[in-house]
Amino acid sequence: MNGDIRARFRVDRGEFCLDVDLTLPGHGVSVLFGHSGSGKTTILRAMAGLEQAPAGHFALGDTVWQHAGQFTPVHEREIGVVFQEANLFPHLNVRRNLEFGLRRVPDGKRSHRLKDVADMLGITHLLDRQPSQLSGGERQRAAIARALLNTPRILLMDEPLAALDLKRKREILPYLERMHRELDIPVVYVSHSPEEVARLADHLVLLDEGKVIASGPLNDVLARIDLPAAFADDAGVVLDTVVEGQEEDHITRLRFPGGTIRVAQREEPVGTPLRCRIHARNVSLALVPQPETSILNCVGAVVVDIAPTNTPGQVLVRLDCAGEPLLARITERSRRKLDIRPGLALRAQIKSVALLD
Template sequence: MSQIEAQFRVVRDGFTLDVALSLPGEGISALFGPSGSGKTSCLRAIAGLEQLPGRLQVGDEIWQDDSRGLFVPPHRRAIGYVFQEASLFPHLSVRQNLDYGRRRLAAGVPRGDLEETAELLGIRPLLDRTPHSLSGGERQRAAIARALLCAPRLLLMDEPLAALDLKRKQEILPYLERLHQELAIPLIYVSHAPDEVARLADHLVLLNQGSVVASGPLTETLARLDLPPAFADDVGVVWTTRLAGHADDGLSQLTVPGGELWVAERREPLGTPLRCRIHARDVSLSLTRAADSSILNLLPATVEALAPADTPGHVLVRLALGPTPLLARITARSAHQLALAPGMALWAQIKAVALL
C-alpha cells in the first residue's frame, strides 16, 4: 500500500493540534511524545472516532477531505483499533469475541483465518475461555487478534501495553515483533515508552505540544541533534544489526553497515536481525585506537556534526560509521581538547550495548 497522508488542525481549550503526517504504507510507525502532545488525538482522527478539521488519505482511499465535504464514518474505514485496555465482550468466549468483527464484514471482504491468527498471537489454547479468566497480557493479545480479523487495511494501537505490568509487557512484546514480521498492512503505534518504540518501530514521528517535531526512519530520526529537551533524556541510536558469528570465549558478533559489535553470547541462528540501543552517554571518543582499554567495541568513525547537549557543559557529537549514525555525549571541554570538527576521523568507544 502506498503512503498514509494526514493533515489535521484544531484549536481547543488552549491546545492547538497542527500536524501533517506522511507515513509509510508498511511496517510500524510510532507516534511518540510526552503526555498531552496529541498522539491519541491524531490516532482517533485517523480512525474517524473524532472529526478534526483536515484531510486523510490511506493508500488510494480518501477517508476525509474537508474541501470536498468528504468524511468516511469510522465503521466504513477498514481499521483495526487496539486500545490501552482490551475491550472484549465479557459474556462471549475468546473465540466468539474474535469471530464478532469477522462476521460483520461486508460480503466479498476476505475473512482472516481465526485459528491462524490465534496461533500468531499464542492464544489458541485460550479460545474457549472467557475474557475475565485471562491475564491482562492474554486479553490484550486477544484484542489484537480480534482487530486483525476485521480485515483492516490499517492497524492502530494506542499504548497497548500501558496498562500492563513489566512482566506482562515483556510477555507480549515478542508477539508484537512477530506481528511486525508477518503483517502486510501498516501499523500506527502510539506510545510514550522509548523502549517499546526502539524495539518495534521502523518509522518515528515525534510529537510535542500538538506539533510534529521530527519524522522519518527510526535510526536517522533518533540520531538527530536538534530534538527538543522533551526527547533528550535518553538520547542515543537504535541499530538493526545481524548476528554474524560466535567466538569461543562467550561473545557473539553483530554487524551493521560500517561497523561491528561484540556482545554477550546470543543463541539465535546466524543472520538473525537483532536491534540494539546505544545511548550517547555510553559512547566516548579518542583520536587513536586505544590498545590499553578494556572496552571491546572500538569503532572507526567520522565526525558529522556537533551540537550542545541538554546537560550543561556537554555536547552531542553525531558520528558516521559508513552509512550508520552514532551519537556520543561528551563534555564540551573534551570536544575542545580533541579539536573535534566535522570530517574528522577518530575512534568511538562503546561502553554498553542494550540488546532490545
C-alpha cells in the same frame, strides 16, 4: 500495494491545539511518540473517525476517509483499532470475540483466517476461555487478533501496553514484533515508551504540545542533534545487526554495516537478526585505537555534526559509521582537547549495548 498515509488535522480546544500535517509510509510501523498531552491519541482518534477534526484530511493511498466535506463514518472505514484496554465482550469466550471480527467481513474479502491469527499471537490455547480468565497481556493479544480479523487496511494502536505491568509488556512485545514481520498492513502506534519505539518503529514521529517536532525513518530522527532537550536527554540510535559468530569467554559477535559489536553470549544461531540500542552516553571517542582498554567495541567513524546539550559542559556528537548513524555525548573539554570537528575520522568506543529482547 498501499500508498502513503496522509493525515492533516487541526483540533482546537482552547488550552490545547493540535495542528499536524503528516505523510507516513504505507507499510511497517509508524510510531507517534511524545509526552502526555502532546496530541498522540487525538491524532489516532481523528484517524479512526472518533475525533471530529473539521476540514481535516485522512487517506491511505487512493482511499480517502476524510476530506473537506466528506467524512466516512467509523464503521465504514477499513480500519482496525486497538485501545489501551482490551474491550473484549465479557459474555463471549475468546473464540466468539474473534468470530465477531470475522463476521463484519464478507467471506471473499477476508485476508486472515482465525487459526492463523490466533497462532501468530499465541492465543490458540486460550480460545475457549472467558476474558475474565485471561491475564492483561492475553486479553490484549486477543483484542489485537479481533482487530486483525476485521481485515483492516491499516491498524491503529493506542498505547496497547500502557495498562500492563513490566512482565506482561515483555510477554507481549515479541508477538507484536512477529506481527510486524509477518503482516503487510501499515500500523500507526502511539507510545511514550522509548523501549517500544526502539523495538517496533520503522518510522518515528515526535510530538510536542500538538505539533510535529520531527518525522522520518527511525534512525534519521533518533540521530538528530537539533531536537528539544526533552527528547535529546535520552539520545541514542538503534542498530539492526546480525549474529556473526561466537567467541571464547561467552561472547557473541554481531555484524552491522559499520563494523562488529561484541555482546554477552546469545543463544541465537548465526544469521539471526538482532536489534540493539546504543545510548549516546555510552559512546566515547578516541583519535586512535586504544589497545589497553576494557571496552570491547571500537568502530571507525567520521564526525558529522556537533551540538550543545541541555547539560552545561556537554555536547552531542553525530557520527557516521559506514552509513550508519551513531551519537556520542562527551564533555566540551574533551571536544576541545581532541579537536573534534565535522569531517574528522576517529574511533567510537561503545561501552554498553542494550539488546532489545
